Amino acid sequence: MDDIFKTGCKVLKDEPMAIHTTMGVGGPAEWFVEASTLDQLRALLKYSREKSMPVFFMGWGSNLLISDDGIPGITLRLKGDFQSVAFDGTRVRAGAGVFLPTLVKQCADQGLGGAEPLVGVPGSVGGALVMNAGTRDLEIGNIITTVEVLNQDGNVELLNHNQIDFQYRASSLAGKTVCFATLQLQPQPKDDIIRSIQKFLGHRLETQPVGMMNVGSIFKNPPGNFAAQLVERAGLKGYRIGNAQVSTKHANFIVNLGGAKAQDIRDLITAVQKVVAEKFGVKLETEVKMVGL
Numbered sequence: 001m002d003d004i005f006k007t008g009c010k011v012l013k014d015e016p017m018a019i020h021t022t023m024g025v026g027g028p029a030e031w032f033v034e035a036s037t038l039d040q041l042r043a044l045l046k047y048s049r050e051k052s053m054p055v056f057f058m059g060w061g062s063n064l065l066i067s068d069d070g071i072p073g074i075t076l077r078l079k080g081d082f083q084s085v086a087f088d089g090t091r092v093r094a095g096a097g098v099f100l101p102t103l104v105k106q107c108a109d110q111g112l113g114g115a116e117p118l119v120g121v122p123g124s125v126g127g128a129l130v131m132n133a134g135t136r137d138l139e140i141g142n143i144i145t146t147v148e149v150l151n152q153d154g155n156v157e158l159l160n161h162n163q164i165d166f167q168y169r170a171s172s173l174a175g176k177t178v179c180f181a182t183l184q185l186q187p188q189p190k191d192d193i194i195r196s197i198q199k200f201l202g203h204r205l206e207t208q209p210v211g212m213m214n215v216g217s218i219f220k221n222p223p224g225n226f227a228a229q230l231v232e233r234a235g236l237k238g239y240r241i242g243n244a245q246v247s248t249k250h251a252n253f254i255v256n257l258g259g260a261k262a263q264d265i266r267d268l269i270t271a272v273q274k275v276v277a278e279k280f281g282v283k284l285e286t287e288v289k290m291v292g293l
Helices: 003-007 038-050 100-109 116-120 125-131 190-207 227-233 262-280
Strands: 010-016 028-035 055-057 064-066 071-078 085-088 091-095 144-150 156-160 177-184 244-246 254-256 289-291
Touching: 003 010, 003 028, 003 038, 028 038, 038 055, 038 071, 038 144, 038 177, 064 262, 091 100, 100 116, 100 125, 100 190, 116 190, 125 177, 227 262, 244 262, 254 262
Parallel strands: 028 071, 055 071, 064 289
Antiparallel strands: 010 028, 085 091, 091 177, 144 156, 144 177, 244 254
16 A cells, blocks of 8 residues: 555545636646644655655645646645634634635634735635735735644644735745644624625625636736726637636636537647737746646
């Protein structure tokens, strides 16, 4: 029996990634592993080093486009203890595996506000930290006080906010094993927080293709401009390759109409970038993380 099963983690062989991603595409992960405790995570990372196997950290499968050929090595998802949330006054310690919209709602239940704009970001806390996810109203890096990462020695290292470089859709946490994060919020009337959450969710429902398979925003907004406006002005709303289509609701989204391949989506991204560059001289950078493409 392969030693990977001795790590205590849940292990699946050749698991199709299409069922674990919000775009509904992606070939098999050679090893799909769920670690629920720090000890399991340590054992798994030790195993990967000994076997020289790459490890791909996967959150909730949003903002992610995985090749039709799948992912070699280990695809790791944090569950169990890494989905815990603990409150201490106005501070909230959340595991890297916590679903961000759920965290915002749990904070609301505690009368803690300040994170409401993140309720429409469909990713995990860990993934959100690595890419400094957010909206026009708030990026997660703005409300972080500390982040706990597992270092190469297997020890948990505490990073203060000033030790982390948060940028637009990027952070210095990339490449690190994020385990937990502490957020600083403010006490507010619960009804006010809920109204704010409903406002943000309502706006998302009106402007984004909610209910259709997508990965969220495809492109970063260029300085002084909006990717969606450029794509729309280029006449590409509704443009499709195979069953991948530029959303007719929001031009910075690509939707899977059903049965699309990852390569269709990749080709559509390339086609949009080419047309926008030709028409406006702007090179659109991808926000979506592509694996094997």
